[in-house]
Amino acid sequence: MLHIYCTNDPMFAQNGRVIHSDDSKDCWIIDPGLPPEADEMARYITKNNLSLTMVILTHAHADHCAGLDNVRAAFPAAEVYLSREEHPFLTDAAKNLSAPFGCPYAVSADGVEDLVDGALLRLGGTEWQVLDTSGHSPGGRSIYCAVERTVIVGDALFAGSIGRTDFPYSDHRRLICNLTEKLLALPDDTRVLSGHGPDTTIGIERRTNPYIGM
DSSP: OEEEEEEEOTTTOBEEEEEEETTOSEEEEEOOOSTTHHHHHHHHHHHTTOEEEEEEOSOOSHHHHTTHHHHHHHOTTOEEEEOGGGHHHHTOTTTTTTTTTTOOOOOOOTTOEEOOTTOEEEETTEEEEEEEOTTSSTTOEEEEETTTTEEEEETSEETTEEOOOOSTTOOHHHHHHHIIIIITTSOTTOEEEESBSOOEEHHHHHHHOTTTOO
């Protein structure tokens, strides 16, 4: 069984997550956002005697990565993955959009690995495929587990909506293409865990989403 612990930052209501499975003490953090998310994630990991092996950033807007340094300080052995296109965003408050919103953040990009489209990642007995769902940001990624019928999408897709594409480095056409080719290709009963708002499913979005619905 897959366990997903969801946190939520108080400023942008970003959904960060700790995920782990019954067959292993290893866990991942997905998108440690603005304080106090990282501290809450760390407390959950410690309380449940888990071992953080990987931090995955779906993209590098500040509400998804501002807690990275805190996480790395608490768990220095954990690897960090983010698409190479967005490594410069980590250290640049203008590119990661924190400066325009009046709360400039920069975190270290040292040792961050490339989250490659098509790569397969293993967490306990589960396998996750990395999907290119860029467009909201230039290197946006989703991760999909077929066995668990779950895809974690960052800000690419929301319940009834899609990621904004009026930001610098966004590309609306690219986002729609990736959503159509990558996410709508998944089974209808696939659970969609978004970076903001409630969970949904691919089937619901296929039928009702005004931006990509069929």
